[in-house]
Amino acid sequence: MRDAQPGNIYLKDYEVPRFLIDKTELRVEIGDKDATVLANLTMRRNPASNYQGKSLSLHGVQLELQQLAVDGRALSKAEYEVNGEELLIHRVPDNFTLTSEVLIRPRENTSLEGLFKSRTMYCTQCEAQGFRKITYYLDRPDVMSEFTTTVVASKSECPVLLSNGNLHDWGALDDGRHWATWHDPFLKPAYLFALVAGDLSLVEDSFTTCSGRDVALKLYVEEKDIEKCGHAMDSLKNAMVWDEEVYGREYDLDLYMIVAVDDFNMGAMENKGLNIFNTSCVLAHPSTTTDDGFKRVEAVVAHEYFHNWSGNRVTCRDWFQLSLKEGFTVFRDSQFSADMGSATVKRVEDVNMLRTVQFAEDSGPTAHPVQPAYYMEISNFYTATIYEKGSEVVRMIHTLLGPELFRRGTDIYFERHDGQAVTIEDFVAAMADVSERDFTQFMNWYRQAGTPRLSVTSDYDPQQQQFSLHFSQSCPPTPECQEKQPYHIPVSVGLVTPSGDLPLDAKGNTTQVLEITQPEQTVVFEGITEAPVPSLLRGFSAPVKLSYPYTLDQLSFLMGHDSDGFNRWNAGQQLSIQLMQALVTDYREGTPLVLDQRLVEAFAKVLAETDTDKAMQALVLMLPSEYLLAELAEVIDVEAIHQVRRFMCRELGRELRDTWRATYLANSEKVFEMSGAAVAKRSLKNLSLRYLLNGASDDSLSLMHTQFMEADNMTDRLSALNGLVNDPREEARPLSEQALDKFYNDWQHEPLVLNQWFQTQAACVLPGGLERVKVLMEHPAFDFHNPNKVRSLIGVFCNSNLINFHDEAGEGYRFLADNVIALDKLNPQIASRQLTPLTKWRRYDLTRQALMREELARVLAEPGLSRDTYEIASKSL
Ligand code: PHE
Ligand code: ZN
Numbered sequence: 001m002r003d004a005q006p007g008n009i010y011l012k013d014y015e016v017p018r019f020l021i022d023k024t025e026l027r028v029e030i031g032d033k034d035a036t037v038l039a040n041l042t043m044r045r046n047p048a049s050n051y052q053g054k055s056l057s058l059h060g061v062q063l064e065l066q067q068l069a070v071d072g073r074a075l076s077k078a079e080y081e082v083n084g085e086e087l088l089i090h091r092v093p094d095n096f097t098l099t100s101e102v103l104i105r106p107r108e109n110t111s112l113e114g115l116f117k118s119r120t121m122y123c124t125q126c127e128a129q130g131f132r133k134i135t136y137y138l139d140r141p142d143v144m145s146e147f148t149t150t151v152v153a154s155k156s157e158c159p160v161l162l163s164n165g166n167l168h169d170w171g172a173l174d175d176g177r178h179w180a181t182w183h184d185p186f187l188k189p190a191y192l193f194a195l196v197a198g199d200l201s202l203v204e205d206s207f208t209t210c211s212g213r214d215v216a217l218k219l220y221v222e223e224k225d226i227e228k229c230g231h232a233m234d235s236l237k238n239a240m241v242w243d244e245e246v247y248g249r250e251y252d253l254d255l256y257m258i259v260a261v262d263d264f265n266m267g268a269m270e271n272k273g274l275n276i277f278n279t280s281c282v283l284a285h286p287s288t289t290t291d292d293g294f295k296r297v298e299a300v301v302a303h304e305y306f307h308n309w310s311g312n313r314v315t316c317r318d319w320f321q322l323s324l325k326e327g328f329t330v331f332r333d334s335q336f337s338a339d340m341g342s343a344t345v346k347r348v349e350d351v352n353m354l355r356t357v358q359f360a361e362d363s364g365p366t367a368h369p370v371q372p373a374y375y376m377e378i379s380n381f382y383t384a385t386i387y388e389k390g391s392e393v394v395r396m397i398h399t400l401l402g403p404e405l406f407r408r409g410t411d412i413y414f415e416r417h418d419g420q421a422v423t424i425e426d427f428v429a430a431m432a433d434v435s436e437r438d439f440t441q442f443m444n445w446y447r448q449a450g451t452p453r454l455s456v457t458s459d460y461d462p463q464q465q466q467f468s469l470h471f472s473q474s475c476p477p478t479p480e481c482q483e484k485q486p487y488h489i490p491v492s493v494g495l496v497t498p499s500g501d502l503p504l505d506a507k508g509n510t511t512q513v514l515e516i517t518q519p520e521q522t523v524v525f526e527g528i529t530e531a532p533v534p535s536l537l538r539g540f541s542a543p544v545k546l547s548y549p550y551t552l553d554q555l556s557f558l559m560g561h562d563s564d565g566f567n568r569w570n571a572g573q574q575l576s577i578q579l580m581q582a583l584v585t586d587y588r589e590g591t592p593l594v595l596d597q598r599l600v601e602a603f604a605k606v607l608a609e610t611d612t613d614k615a616m617q618a619l620v621l622m623l624p625s626e627y628l629l630a631e632l633a634e635v636i637d638v639e640a641i642h643q644v645r646r647f648m649c650r651e652l653g654r655e656l657r658d659t660w661r662a663t664y665l666a667n668s669e670k671v672f673e674m675s676g677a678a679v680a681k682r683s684l685k686n687l688s689l690r691y692l693l694n695g696a697s698d699d700s701l702s703l704m705h706t707q708f709m710e711a712d713n714m715t716d717r718l719s720a721l722n723g724l725v726n727d728p729r730e731e732a733r734p735l736s737e738q739a740l741d742k743f744y745n746d747w748q749h750e751p752l753v754l755n756q757w758f759q760t761q762a763a764c765v766l767p768g769g770l771e772r773v774k775v776l777m778e779h780p781a782f783d784f785h786n787p788n789k790v791r792s793l794i795g796v797f798c799n800s801n802l803i804n805f806h807d808e809a810g811e812g813y814r815f816l817a818d819n820v821i822a823l824d825k826l827n828p829q830i831a832s833r834q835l836t837p838l839t840k841w842r843r844y845d846l847t848r849q850a851l852m853r854e855e856l857a858r859v860l861a862e863p864g865l866s867r868d869t870y871e872i873a874s875k876s877l
Pocket of ligand 1 (some may be wrong): 266
């Protein structure tokens with residue numbers, strides 16, 4: 001528990017480490033009650049440091065020190081002191097061995113950081129600063145060491161003993177314990193350390209690298225999950241081939257291990273040679289996992305694999321550089337997913353997420369640059385900005401350079417910095433060097449928070465045959481910076497006419513990347529013989545909020561004619577958004593709602609298309625979410641947004657009823673298939689069913705019920721369950737209750753499926769949401785210690801159930817604050833993350849603002865609050 005209030009740590013205060021740790025030898029003995037960690041560190045003064053003093057300061061948290069020795073001589077109490085999270089040894093030589101023995105308590109570790117117990121296994125999580133909960137160390141990413149780790153545990157309880165690198169030696173002790181020694185030849189920072197001890201089953205495969213080396217691939221899971229490993233294994237092999245082909249990166253150890261654990265704060269962790277995964281991001285089987293779940297597994301497996309180069313071989317100098325590895329690796333995994341499936345679908349999914357989650361973060365009190373200048377608790381910085389905006393920034397570099405130069409840039413980056421801990425500036429320097437471009441202004445993307453606004457107007461001069469685009473950029477103030485410098489924005493454009501895209505150069509290219517660098521800038525296209533409709537920001541070439549005075553007819557036109565698939569989708573979204581925003585105004589003024597027939601016509605046209613990818617069709621037919629509308633609103637009017645979106649779904653469902661039914665039937669398959677085409681069909685089918693239900697067609701209940709009962713896969717089953725649960729008709733209630741019971745009974749032994757059962761109920765928009773969630777909190781399958789359960793119930797209710805969470809009485813806010821306070825005592829990282837919806841209080845009406853603030857203040861006033869929750873609560877008030 002803290003006594004003084006924590007302060008910020010600044011990037012400008014960075015200093016090279018005073019000491020280095022060349023070798024790290026650990027012996028971790030896991031007992032019934034606790035564990036002891038014996039560490040032998042080969043250390044020396046860092047020649048690059050100008051520190052002249054004699055003392056050594058090490059990190060350590062919740063360690064019970066048993067012994068401490070320098071060069072084999074035990075230190076007396078007078079020779080060192082422990083102050084909070086620091087161990088200070090008053091005098092050390094220039095070269096020495098530091099030996100320490102500490103006692104730790106993995107069974108009592110509910111923070112899931114350091115060494116902890118999850119169900120039947122012990123495992124570690126060290127990023128960002130969890131290693132200091134295992135032993136005294138220089139726990140910072142620029143201290144890289146060669147690790148040798150011996151794990152000792154009961155042979156019957158923990159037959160499997162793993163750590164990073166290669167298995168070097170093993171044996172049995174005569175007291176029923178056994179041991180294994182692992183050696184990792186690659187230097188790494190402590191955050192990439194891992195160990196696992198438990199009773200696990202193994203799925204094995206192998207991979208031959210491009211240079212002909214054989215790599216053993218091993219997936220460790222609980223026995224019952226052995227059938228759910230195939231997809232992760234295939235994804236891993238696909239990722240290994242892809243990284244060789246696209247980035248020229250080969251795997252470097254003889255062994256690649258993945259372990260699945262049920263209690264995990266994040267999705268997965270890229271520890272060298274020993275990835276640890278949240279079960280939700282590695283296990284997949286059609287009977288338990290939705291199609292979206294399959295895609296997520298593929299993306300996360302690839303992401304962690306790609307980190308072996310972008311993160312591990314070349315790592316971060318300090319945590320302000322977090323996006324160096326995360327932004328780049330998200331970019332790499334998004335390219336991979338695009339290559340494995342449909343590139344446009346992947347782009348639409350990513351941009352949707354960016355616009356709802358990252359844009360909202362970027363305009364709120366926790367907004368921060370991709371390269372932050374300060375933080376209080378680094379765990380709070382694993383954000384959509386660091387990951388997704390960071391990836392967008394790398395994507396812009398890729399757009400500016402083109403694929404060949406970009407690849408030369410990454411080659412140089414990996415070559416120059418292999419084995420080093422570096423900065424975002426080093427990454428950009430490699431790109432600048434290969435392209436001979438000046439990235440000075442571009443760095444604003446890394447250093448300024450906030451989403452730039454790009455306003456565009458145009459005019460056409462038929463006499464001169466000139467079409468001009470006038471750009472004007474600005475960026476609203478954010479907590480760390482009031483006055484923004486202009487950005488270097490790549491804007492990919494095309495000019496569309498009824499007969500197609502106009503050629504924009506002599507080669508006949510129809511897309512051009514404009515580079516907007518000035519606050520105001522005009523670009524003139526010559527030789528334009530008819531007035532085009534501009535297609536702006538194709539492929540979402542920059543993470544900005546674009547505005548152009550499109551008429552509804554121009555948007556419908558682009559929906560049908562733009563050669564850029566992403567912008568066809570986007571035009572549809574903008575069309576819907578314009579209509580929805582107008583209806584929100586009508587709703588507030590008490591004007592009866594009427595749906596513009598142009599939307600119905602546009603939908604009918606899309607439904608009639610036969611040659612489009614069905615997954616794309618489904619995306620075009622999906623209205624913008626309530627949260628996207630909320631993000632765009634001046635003041636979020638919860639009821640208006642909710643009612644307007646429901647109204648539109650209902651009207652579209654009604655007006656196109658027969659088409660939805662025909663589409664539903666045409667895309668229903670007798671036999672389950674996992675192909676991309678089959679996934680696309682399922683998404684269109686289930687969307688159609690949802691519209692039938694929204695339009696309250698008489699047969700929709702029975703269709704839904706039949707689909708639920710007869711589904712042979714989780715996508716169809718869950719989609720039907722969601723429909724039933726959200727159907728407002730009285731006659732739906734008994735069916736919905738029955739379905740929920742049946743679902744529970746059928747899947748009660750599958751934690752991952754129960755997460756989906758909780759999510760479905762937590763997201764139910766019918767009145768009484770909070771009461772339902774409170775009842776579920778008492779359900780025997782709910783577990784406050786398990787982050788997946790917390791996210792599925794509390795997280796989904798507070799982040800994905802706008803109308804119920806924001807109920808005017810404010811009970812939802814009270815509920816969240818109560819839970820954050822309780823969670824903070826167990827798991828600060830999860831607690832502070834759950835607080836996010838309350839931090840957005842400024843966006844709501846005055847009544848809700850007051851209620852939300854009150855609850856935030858109550859959290860902040862809680863004695864003994866963690867640094868994590870303290871930072872978020874204090875920065876938001
Ligand atoms: N580095 C992990 C990833 O993105 C995420 C993570 C962060 C996991 C912190 C655990 C703790 O791949
Ligand atoms: Zn990552």
